[in-house]
Amino acid sequence: MASYSCDLLIVGGGGAGLRASIAAAEARPDLDVAVVSKVYPMRSHTVAAEGGAAAVIKSTDSLEAHAYDTVSGADWLCDQDVVEAFVDEAPREMVQLEHWGCPWSREPDGTVAVRPFGGMKVSRTWFAADKTGFHMLHSLFQTSLKYKSVKRYDEWFVSRLLVDDGRCAGVVAVEIATGEVHSILAKAVILCTGGCGKIFPFTTNANIKNGDGMALAYRAGAPLKDMEFVQYHPTGLPATGILITEATRAEGGWLVNKDGYRYLQDYALGTPEPKPVHRTMELGPRDRLSQAFIKEQERGRTLEGPYGHYVNLDIRHIGETVIDKKLPFVRELCLKYANLDPVHEVIPVRPVVHYIMGGVHTDIHGATPIAGLYAAGEAACVSLNGANRLGSNSLTECLVFGARAGRAAAEYVDGAPAPGAAVEAQASDEERRLRSLMDKTDGTERIADLRSEMQSTMEESAGIYRSGDSLAAGAETLGRLRQHARHLKLEDRSRTFNTEFISALELDYMLELAEIILRSGEQRTESRGAHQRTDFPARDDDNFLAHSLAYRNDDGSVRIEYSPVTITKWPPGARVYGKQ
Amino acid sequence: MAETIRLEVSRYRPEVESEPTLQSYEVPYNKDWVILDALNYVKNQIDGSVTFRWSCRMGVCGSCGMMANGEPKLTCAVPLTDYDPTQPIRIEPLQFFPVVRDLVIDMSSFLEKLSNVKPWIIRDDVEATEAVEFRQTPVELDAYKQFSMCINCMICYSACPVIGLEPEFTGPAAIALAQRYNLDSRDKGKEERMDALDAHEGLWGCTFVGECTKVCPKNVDPAGAIQLYKMGSATDYLKSMLLPWGTK
Ligand SMILES: Cc1cc2nc3c(=O)[nH]c(=O)nc-3n(C[C@H](O)[C@H](O)[C@H](O)COP(=O)(O)OP(=O)(O)OC[C@H]3O[C@@H](n4cnc5c(N)ncnc54)[C@H](O)[C@@H]3O)c2cc1C
Ligand code: SF4
Ligand code: FES
Numbered sequence: 001m002a003s004y005s006c007d008l009l010i011v012g013g014g015g016a017g018l019r020a021s022i023a024a025a026e027a028r029p030d031l032d033v034a035v036v037s038k039v040y041p042m043r044s045h046t047v048a049a050e051g052g053a054a055a056v057i058k059s060t061d062s063l064e065a066h067a068y069d070t071v072s073g074a075d076w077l078c079d080q081d082v083v084e085a086f087v088d089e090a091p092r093e094m095v096q097l098e099h100w101g102c103p104w105s106r107e108p109d110g111t112v113a114v115r116p117f118g119g120m121k122v123s124r125t126w127f128a129a130d131k132t133g134f135h136m137l138h139s140l141f142q143t144s145l146k147y148k149s150v151k152r153y154d155e156w157f158v159s160r161l162l163v164d165d166g167r168c169a170g171v172v173a174v175e176i177a178t179g180e181v182h183s184i185l186a187k188a189v190i191l192c193t194g195g196c197g198k199i200f201p202f203t204t205n206a207n208i209k210n211g212d213g214m215a216l217a218y219r220a221g222a223p224l225k226d227m228e229f230v231q232y233h234p235t236g237l238p239a240t241g242i243l244i245t246e247a248t249r250a251e252g253g254w255l256v257n258k259d260g261y262r263y264l265q266d267y268a269l270g271t272p273e274p275k276p277v278h279r280t281m282e283l284g285p286r287d288r289l290s291q292a293f294i295k296e297q298e299r300g301r302t303l304e305g306p307y308g309h310y311v312n313l314d315i316r317h318i319g320e321t322v323i324d325k326k327l328p329f330v331r332e333l334c335l336k337y338a339n340l341d342p343v344h345e346v347i348p349v350r351p352v353v354h355y356i357m358g359g360v361h362t363d364i365h366g367a368t369p370i371a372g373l374y375a376a377g378e379a380a381c382v383s384l385n386g387a388n389r390l391g392s393n394s395l396t397e398c399l400v401f402g403a404r405a406g407r408a409a410a411e412y413v414d415g416a417p418a419p420g421a422a423v424e425a426q427a428s429d430e431e432r433r434l435r436s437l438m439d440k441t442d443g444t445e446r447i448a449d450l451r452s453e454m455q456s457t458m459e460e461s462a463g464i465y466r467s468g469d470s471l472a473a474g475a476e477t478l479g480r481l482r483q484h485a486r487h488l489k490l491e492d493r494s495r496t497f498n499t500e501f502i503s504a505l506e507l508d509y510m511l512e513l514a515e516i517i518l519r520s521g522e523q524r525t526e527s528r529g530a531h532q533r534t535d536f537p538a539r540d541d542d543n544f545l546a547h548s549l550a551y552r553n554d555d556g557s558v559r560i561e562y563s564p565v566t567i568t569k570w571p572p573g574a575r576v577y578g579k580q
Numbered sequence: 581m582a583e584t585i586r587l588e589v590s591r592y593r594p595e596v597e598s599e600p601t602l603q604s605y606e607v608p609y610n611k612d613w614v615i616l617d618a619l620n621y622v623k624n625q626i627d628g629s630v631t632f633r634w635s636c637r638m639g640v641c642g643s644c645g646m647m648a649n650g651e652p653k654l655t656c657a658v659p660l661t662d663y664d665p666t667q668p669i670r671i672e673p674l675q676f677f678p679v680v681r682d683l684v685i686d687m688s689s690f691l692e693k694l695s696n697v698k699p700w701i702i703r704d705d706v707e708a709t710e711a712v713e714f715r716q717t718p719v720e721l722d723a724y725k726q727f728s729m730c731i732n733c734m735i736c737y738s739a740c741p742v743i744g745l746e747p748e749f750t751g752p753a754a755i756a757l758a759q760r761y762n763l764d765s766r767d768k769g770k771e772e773r774m775d776a777l778d779a780h781e782g783l784w785g786c787t788f789v790g791e792c793t794k795v796c797p798k799n800v801d802p803a804g805a806i807q808l809y810k811m812g813s814a815t816d817y818l819k820s821m822l823l824p825w826g827t828k
Binding site: 039337448 | 593594595596612623624625627628629631632633634635636637638639640641642643657659680681682684686687688691694695698699700701705710711712713714715716717718720721724725728729730731732757761764766767
């Protein structure tokens with residue numbers, strides 16, 4: 001077992017991880033910074049983000065307005081000090097990315113262009129056609145190459161955090177190409193490992209989105225916050241879950257039921273106009289739109305195909321010129337993956353799991369309760385998104401809180417002691433655990449079978465609408481699946497690039513997180529944002545204007561505690577959408 | 581019986597085999613599938629040891645390039661129905677790269693080449709202030725936009741006859757990305773970047789067969805980038821001969 005070391009280690013090379021690495025390298029050029037990632041950084045799922053990134057830049061907009069949209073979108077479960085810091089720093093971060101070469105779409109005068117987005121009162125979403133995440137990620141990655149103090153461990157899989165005496169002291173990782181197990185010691189670690197959409201069957205998330213960092217932090221003793229809040233995006237392609245961006249609706253697309261009727265008007269989202277109207281109809285927030293789909297299905301007004309119920313997204317009236325200019329990727333995706341041309345045909349869509357509002361509990365600087373352990377991006381829950389994230393806030397979140405975590409961790413490193421001896425013993429333990437899994441020959445359970453059973457269980461028990469019964473039933477099935485997962489059948493006996501072994505570790509993470517999502521959901525006996533309980537349909541501010549914190553008990557079970565929400569300027573109110 | 585198709589998949593584990601061999605698998609000929617789905621069917625249902633990279637399954641992360649019947653393809657973007665179910669599809673790792681395992685290539689050389697061309701905005705930022713963006717008109721954006729669409733899938737390298745002979749050649753994608761910055765109105769680093777490129781011989785071996793542009797799944801046109809580059813550096817060269825006090 002080889003041992004490497006650095007001052008600051010960032011786990012994850014997506015938007016948040018790369019931004020953190022640059023922030024740390026700029027703040028402290030003398031530090032050894034390292035980025036470890038299970039895929040080459042430019043493969044990270046930030047690459048798939050389409051629609052845009054929000055930040056106030058136009059004179060018609062205000063920080064106050066962006067903050068209010070975010071708070072009301074979050075159904076008041078966000079921390080308002082975090083929201084204020086976010087909207088305030090967002091424009092600077094976005095301009096910084098512009099200076100780093102991000103090819104933002106432009107107005108004729110050369111200023112950046114913005115588009116409307118769901119739940120936003122003003123147009124403030126910057127975009128690079130409909131490949132915003134792709135361009136942001138490649139700009140960040142290519143820019144990061146100029147910082148020579150940043151070392152990369154590409155295609156290394158982190159399997160454990162090393163924690164000694166309450167301080168994070170590095171990680172154990174598998175070098176995928178060789179199967180070697182190594183420790184990387186560090187004075188501070190930032191988790192930027194992204195979301196966990198793959199816990200569900202229909203998702204816009206890539207194969208690599210398994211919630212690794214959340215599980216790592218949880219097992220190391222950090223709480224996971226607000227994990228019951230899972231976002232369904234209202235418009236994914238039914239067969240594959242491929243995302244059709246909200247930007248289609250921002251550019252004027254309509255959602256219609258089987259009768260061609262713009263059904264959102266029946267669900268307190270305003271009245272239909274021919275042109276898009278902010279915070280109205282198709283530009284309502286995602287939780288409301290996904291819920292409306294289910295209601296529409298219950299009324300028998302959706303369509304049915306080989307992959308279940310769906311409605312249609314109609315963008316034909318936007319016209320070929322605008323589609324090719326502003327939504328070229330949507331057209332490409334429809335042609336390739338749905339066999340239709342959206343210039344001439346409607347697009348079948350259904351809600352698909354997209355994003356998790358919850359994550360590793362951090363403060364406003366990205367610090368977790370474990371000294372030296374930080375988190376940012378989708379893996380973290382800094383409490384910007386509350387019970388429902390607004391589209392286009394997440395990419396910006398990766399920048400603002402990636403940079404914050406990078407700076408805070410770089411500062412922390414100075415006073416931090418070098419990792420102690422106990423860490424070596426932990427690392428050897430982990431190596432033994434991994435080796436015995438690699439060499440296991442007596443298993444009977446196929447990874448793929450358990451994974452799909454977990455996924456369908458989650459969809460049934462913790463979908464857009466849940467109940468105490470469905471959540472409890474789901475937890476029971478999961479308990480059984482976790483038992484089975486001890487007897488995985490591993491067929492690949494090679495140490496070289498063993499992806500089956502990596503999938504086994506990922507499945508183990510996902511099963512643990514799935515249970516946390518269910519347990520957190522069970523205990524929140526109210527409905528708020530993306531968490532809708534059929535048995536408790538109302539919001540309950542008296543009891544649940546609070547973050548859930550899931551801790552791991554010594555026996556492996558989950559314990560849920562609550563902590564208060566920070567309110568600065570916007571007392572809890574009603575969420576009102578549609579023209580007022 | 582439902583229709584099926586045979587995949588002949590290149591298998592290679594360096595610890596056991598000295599040479600790759602082909603292994604055959606029968607999979608459903610599902611009309612909604614891309615090649616990658618068929619491979620995942622093998623991995624999930626038949627043989628968990630078949631090894632390949634993939635992630636997004638929507639043609640944007642660049643992980644899943646492989647040879648299909650001898651042609652480099654982004655396997656998540658090619659429907660099975662492009663192939664005749666009565667004939668097997670041969671799936672091999674992208675050619676001209678060292679093979680790590682089965683369908684996984686070693687692409688570390690590309691990461692080095694990419695770093696060498698300095699793919700970042702170069703300018704001493706006297707004009708930059710944190711609060712204001714650089715202006716760039718849609719026309720200026722269009723000048724480099726196409727070259728910024730590269731997903732680093734390595735398919736063009738697998739089609740490039742020069743790379744086949746001279747693996748050191750900077751190659752199509754890295755040159756396209758160098759041009760992406762050279763042509764960006766915000767950048768002032770062209771000369772610095774050109775120095776890095778000129779250090780490599782391979783460029784002049786490129787004969788404009790344009791294979792890279794033909795196979796690129798994202799229409800990046802690396803051949804065009806190389807052509808532009810050659811013209812650019814030829815003019816720079818001429819300028820420096822004619823005007824020795826010239827631009828440098
Ligand atoms: C299809 C799609 C479209 C979206 N569109 C938008 C949009 O338009 N606007 C918006 O604001 N948001 C959008 N989002 C959300 C947003 O893109 C993500 O929340 C955000 O990009 C997450 O970035 P990240 O850096 O946190 O994680 P990621 O980009 O997912 O990166 C995670 C990194 O962690 C690494 N990693 C994970 N586990 C391990 C491990 N065990 N060991 C080592 N490394 C590991 C991975 O290799 C990767 O580098 C979209 C999301 C999806 C799925
Ligand atoms: S230029 Fe095209 S083929 Fe080459 S790596 Fe980039 S996207 Fe792939
Ligand atoms: S899997 Fe991402 S490009 Fe094919």
